[in-house]
Amino acid sequence: MTFTDFLQLLTDGLVLGSMYGLIAVGYTMVYGILQIINFAHGEIFMLGGFGALFAYAWVPALHEISLWAALPVMLVVGVLVSVTAAVAAERFTYRPLRNAPRLAPLITAIGLSLFLQQVVFNFFTLPGESMGITAPVPFPQLDGGPLRLGGVTVSYAAILTLVVAAGAMTGLTYFVGRTRTGRAMQATAQDPKTARLMGIDTDRVIVVAFAVGAVLAAVACLTQGLRLGSISYNMGFIAGLKGFTAAVLGGIGNIRGAMLGGVVLGVAESLASGLLPHLPSLQMFGGSVWKDVWAFVILIVVLLIRPQGLLGERIADRA
Amino acid sequence: MTALLEVEDLRVAYGKVEAVKGISFSVEEGQAVTLIGTNGAGKTTTLHTLSGLLTPSGGRVRFAGQDLAGVPAHKVVALGLAHSPEGRHIFPRLTVEENLLLGAFLRKDADGIADDTERAYTLFPRLRERRIQPAGTLSGGEQQMLAMARALMCRPRLLMLDEPSMGLSPIMMKKIMATVAELKATGTTILLVEQNARAALSLADQAYVMETGRVVLSGSGERLLHDDSVRKAYLGEE
Numbered sequence: 001m002t003f004t005d006f007l008q009l010l011t012d013g014l015v016l017g018s019m020y021g022l023i024a025v026g027y028t029m030v031y032g033i034l035q036i037i038n039f040a041h042g043e044i045f046m047l048g049g050f051g052a053l054f055a056y057a058w059v060p061a062l063h064e065i066s067l068w069a070a071l072p073v074m075l076v077v078g079v080l081v082s083v084t085a086a087v088a089a090e091r092f093t094y095r096p097l098r099n100a101p102r103l104a105p106l107i108t109a110i111g112l113s114l115f116l117q118q119v120v121f122n123f124f125t126l127p128g129e130s131m132g133i134t135a136p137v138p139f140p141q142l143d144g145g146p147l148r149l150g151g152v153t154v155s156y157a158a159i160l161t162l163v164v165a166a167g168a169m170t171g172l173t174y175f176v177g178r179t180r181t182g183r184a185m186q187a188t189a190q191d192p193k194t195a196r197l198m199g200i201d202t203d204r205v206i207v208v209a210f211a212v213g214a215v216l217a218a219v220a221c222l223t224q225g226l227r228l229g230s231i232s233y234n235m236g237f238i239a240g241l242k243g244f245t246a247a248v249l250g251g252i253g254n255i256r257g258a259m260l261g262g263v264v265l266g267v268a269e270s271l272a273s274g275l276l277p278h279l280p281s282l283q284m285f286g287g288s289v290w291k292d293v294w295a296f297v298i299l300i301v302v303l304l305i306r307p308q309g310l311l312g313e314r315i316a317d318r319a
Numbered sequence: 320m321t322a323l324l325e326v327e328d329l330r331v332a333y334g335k336v337e338a339v340k341g342i343s344f345s346v347e348e349g350q351a352v353t354l355i356g357t358n359g360a361g362k363t364t365t366l367h368t369l370s371g372l373l374t375p376s377g378g379r380v381r382f383a384g385q386d387l388a389g390v391p392a393h394k395v396v397a398l399g400l401a402h403s404p405e406g407r408h409i410f411p412r413l414t415v416e417e418n419l420l421l422g423a424f425l426r427k428d429a430d431g432i433a434d435d436t437e438r439a440y441t442l443f444p445r446l447r448e449r450r451i452q453p454a455g456t457l458s459g460g461e462q463q464m465l466a467m468a469r470a471l472m473c474r475p476r477l478l479m480l481d482e483p484s485m486g487l488s489p490i491m492m493k494k495i496m497a498t499v500a501e502l503k504a505t506g507t508t509i510l511l512v513e514q515n516a517r518a519a520l521s522l523a524d525q526a527y528v529m530e531t532g533r534v535v536l537s538g539s540g541e542r543l544l545h546d547d548s549v550r551k552a553y554l555g556e557e
Binding site: 180183190194 | 396417469
């Protein structure tokens with residue numbers, strides 16, 4: 001284990017964590033306003049990848065140009081699919097349950113997850129193949145080998161993930177803090193009834209929260225497809241769980257917390273699976289098999305020490 | 320002449336429990352009107368219904384000539400009906416100034432908003448001192464000032480104040496009620512719900528006494544201030 005190896009693990013963790021953070025933002029924004037966990041968010045993420053792949057597979061013109069040039073088209077289609085699904089989910093499943101007991105939207109979300117998975121499983125079709133998919137589907141790959149920075153190897157897809165995550169966070173911070181809709185969103189999160197007295201259409205704000213979360217999730221899934229080379233109909237389950245964990249770790253309801261939680265989780269996973277095999281007495285707990293275990297151990301430890309999460313407010317601050 | 324606000328036989332129910340059982344009253348332009356009564360009389364429920372947060376089960380509300388039936392809360396404020404809710408309900412994690420600007424959420428005239436922000440700070444100098452502070456860190460009285468100032472930011476045709484003096488120290492209570500009187504003097508039309516009946520009646524042109532969802536007595540503030548039953552029940556006099 002050299003220092004370069006350590007830097008490599010750190011970089012991998014940062015990339016992974018940025019993607020978790022992008023997913024986590026969707027959980028945290030919806031929770032911040034509605035106090036519900038949209039457990040179907042993992043599937044919203046998955047749909048973004050399949051939307052992008054669908055565009056790539058069915059538009060032959062995209063194969064003639066470099067994947068870099070095709071990416072914006074894939075991204076737009078992926079985002080559209082995710083946003084449509086998220087907005088429809090809000091309108092037709094969550095909104096009718098707005099005043100129902102907490103458990104109702106939660107169970108609905110689980111049902112919605114299975115439904116969306118099955119839709120992709122049964123109906124997603126690639127050109128020249130029969131309807132439905134069984135195995136993970138290959139995702140197009142960016143040309144050009146990995147970059148070597150010092151001794152650290154980074155793929156273009158990894159760099160893209162970092163750039164996109166940084167860009168998305170900057171944009172989101174501006175949106176929430178500086179725009180009219182962003183301010184309406186903060187007001188709605190803090191006191192929805194009073195927000196309506198200010199003239200804020202809170203139903204619209206809620207739709208925007210779902211939509212923004214879906215955009216970031218779709219972006220995240222596209223980067224995961226590019227990094228790992230394939231996507232599958234059930235990829236949303238573990239990704240959603242990690243995104244949710246990141247959101248709780250950072251302090252649910254807090255947007256910067258979601259990104260921080262994602263990075264902490266990604267780095268912890270990467271270090272745990274990479275470093276532990278080098279420690280004589282702990283080597284049996286290392287490797288990628290254990291990485292999810294360590295992710296949740298971190299979550300439990302943080303919540304024991306700081307139940308409100310890393311950047312969360314104490315409950316008493318919530319009016 | 321028709322009144323700015325006309326409420327006719329208004330009924331509001333929470334499930335099967337009727338909280339407001341057919342009340343009628345009106346507010347004329349430039350008037351200060353007060354609803355007084357004990358806890359649970361239906362005063363706050365009435366204001367919530369007027370601003371669209373609750374849906375009436377019967378009756379009619381007309382504001383500035385328009386029927387408010389089916390108008391959602393966020394559109395009611397666009398008509399010029401501002402509501403400063405009971406318990407203040409400022410946005411705790413936004414700054415004082417951000418709270419004020421939310422009061423002007425539907426306005427597009429940047430210059431006018433700047434003028435009105437300045438006016439709010441002149442009316443409540445304390446808020447100017449604290450403009451970049453999160454509103455949750457203000458004292459109760461300061462939060463009440465902010466809630467009133469925020470409601471004024473939409474340039475309302477009618478300002479509804481729900482229990483502005485609740486939970487405040489006697490000094491702060493006096494200050495707030497003096498501000499209400501000042502607003503009235505400068506021509507703001509006010510509908511005031513207040514448990515401090517004496518203060519409310521002293522400044523009201525017209526007053527309505529509510530008991531368990533009904534208006535049981537009405538008249539000018541002056542008259543009710545000297546009414547025997549009111550003095551006994553609400554002013555604590557023998």
